[in-house]
Amino acid sequence: MDEFTYRDGSLWCEGVPLTSVAERYGTPTYVYSASTLIDHYRRFAKAFDAVSPLVCFSAKALGNVHLLRLLGREGAGIDAVSGGELHRAMVAGIDPERTVLAGVGKSEAELREAVRRNIRCINVESEAEVELLSRIAREEGARPRLAIRVNPDVAPDQRTPARTTTGTRGGKFGVDIERAGALFARAAADEALRIEGFHIHLGSPIFDPQVYAIALDRLLALVARLEAAGHRITTLNLGGGFPAEYVDRTAPSWDDFAEVIVHRLTGFTRQGGQVIFEPGRTIAANAGILLSTVRYLKQAGDHQLAVIDAGMTHIARAAMYDSYHFMWPVQPPAEAVPSSRDVSGVEGLTTYDVVGPICESSDYLARGRSLPALKAGDHFAIFTAGAYGMAMTSNYNSQLRPAEVLVHGDQVSLIRRRETYDDLVALELLDDGSDRNG
Numbered sequence: 246m247d248e249f250t251y252r253d254g255s256l257w258c259e260g261v262p263l264t265s266v267a268e269r270y271g272t273p274t275y276v277y278s279a280s281t282l283i284d285h286y287r288r289f290a291k292a293f294d295a296v297s298p299l300v301c302f303s304a305k306a307l308g309n310v311h312l313l314r315l316l317g318r319e320g321a322g323i324d325a326v327s328g329g330e331l332h333r334a335m336v337a338g339i340d341p342e343r344t345v346l347a348g349v350g351k352s353e354a355e356l357r358e359a360v361r362r363n364i365r366c367i368n369v370e371s372e373a374e375v376e377l378l379s380r381i382a383r384e385e386g387a388r389p390r391l392a393i394r395v396n397p398d399v400a401p402d403q404r405t406p407a408r409t410t411t412g413t414r415g416g417k418f419g420v421d422i423e424r425a426g427a428l429f430a431r432a433a434a435d436e437a438l439r440i441e442g443f444h445i446h447l448g449s450p451i452f453d454p455q456v457y458a459i460a461l462d463r464l465l466a467l468v469a470r471l472e473a474a475g476h477r478i479t480t481l482n483l484g485g486g487f488p489a490e491y492v493d494r495t496a497p498s499w500d501d502f503a504e505v506i507v508h509r510l511t512g513f514t515r516q517g518g519q520v521i522f523e524p525g526r527t528i529a530a531n532a533g534i535l536l537s538t539v540r541y542l543k544q545a546g547d548h549q550l551a552v553i554d555a556g557m558t559h560i561a562r563a564a565m566y567d568s569y570h571f572m573w574p575v576q577p578p579a580e581a582v583p584s585s586r587d588v589s590g591v592e593g594l595t596t597y598d599v600v601g602p603i604c605e606s607s608d609y610l611a612r613g614r615s616l617p618a619l620k621a622g623d624h625f626a627i628f629t630a631g632a633y634g635m636a637m638t639s640n641y642n643s644q645l646r647p648a649e650v651l652v653h654g655d656q657v658s659l660i661r662r663r664e665t666y667d668d669l670v671a672l673e674l675l676d677d678g679s680d681r682n683g
């Protein structure tokens with residue numbers, strides 16, 4: 246599943262012990278395994294090989310340009326959701342032919358940038374956005390390719406948090422499926438535009454492959470209606486949403502998803518249609534951990550608290566969505582070295598609330614978690630943090646964003662330095678107009 250394993254009593258990433266990373270770069274630090282990231286990308290693409298998809302890695306999950314470049318060299322494109330992410334894709338050297346842009350509220354400047362760069366597809370989310378894109382296209386003398394993001398009104402099961410569900414009726418994303426056909430026809434009649442097809446993204450993460458099947462069947466029925474009316478549909482983008490293992494063996498495999506998706510699309514691809522996927526989490530989540538350090542242990546009522554140096558500003562998911570992340574000391578006592586994330590057989594554990602340093606009552610990384618006895622100074626790993634980890638950090642409480650380190654074999658590279666106090670105030674102006682550097 247990934248290259249973070251306990252060996253010789255402590256946690257390693259590929260050929261590097263994480264104690265050495267903590268000593269050299271400090272904590273909190275995100276550590277990524279290049280082999281895991283590349284392996285996940287390759288195996289995902291292979292599972293869907295039969296429909297030769299363009300796999301656009303979703304940069305919102307993990308945006309470090311070093312890692313985007315690494316994926317780009319493997320053939321991945323980028324799914325961007327803002328001008329900022331388009332910029333990341335460009336810095337990472339991703340071919341615009343492999344870049345797509347989504348987003349419910351793209352600015353005129355963001356759309357114009359996408360048009361100028363002639364990216365592979367702009368996924369529009371409303372009638373008004375089509376009008377704006379059409380005007381920009383005329384002004385720029387360009388013919389952008391676009392797809393309509395459809396809201397297929399498909400609800401995932403209860404394992405997908407309501408806060409990350411995107412394809413149900415009344416939500417802000419996409420165009421209601423009953424109106425999508427008319428919008429397609431309107432765009433097809435506009436010679437400034439090249440309308441190519443449709444885009445869906447149903448939520449994140451989605452555990453039940455049938456959710457894709459239902460949405461895809463609705464989409465294919467719409468495609469068939471439009472084709473019967475003489476239109477040609479050449480792009481179908483199924484978005485992301487594929488799950489990652491936060492605990493052992495809870496997520497279906499990529500083959501399980503391919504099994505329901507691929508046969509529905511072979512007719513489309515046989516006629517030359519291009520399938521696009523936008524996976525983020527499923528590629529990146531288990532390719533990264535957040536390495537932290539225990540600062541204090543304290544008693545609060547009948548709770549045992551472990552205060553660590555990483556809080557909701559360094560990894561927001563637990564505070565935001567009550568998400569579960571497996572966490573464990575980097576060098577546990579010999580009897581508590583885990584062989585998997587199922588630690589129910591490990592004896593002598595203590596129940597902790599794991600909290601961060603942020604002044605917010607929601608700054609909990611875990612409540613009532615069974616862990617080996619901790620002590621101040623212990624290095625502590627938060628697993629499955631590669632997706633929506635660093636990407637969702639903030640400077641709240643004037644916390645510094647973590648460093649990012651990439652491990653490949655026994656090589657360690659710093660791919661983003663830790664922020665400094667000067668970085669924190671670098672953009673702020675004093676009232677005499679001077680900056681702090683005089």
Ligand code: LLP
Binds near residue numbers: 306486524526
């Ligand atoms: N495509 C679109 C249009 C999306 O909105 C998203 C994610 C993706 C692709 C990638 O989805 P993935 O393959 O990573 O599931 N911050 C939340 C997740 C929000 C996902 C937003 N959209 C979390 O930490 O769980």
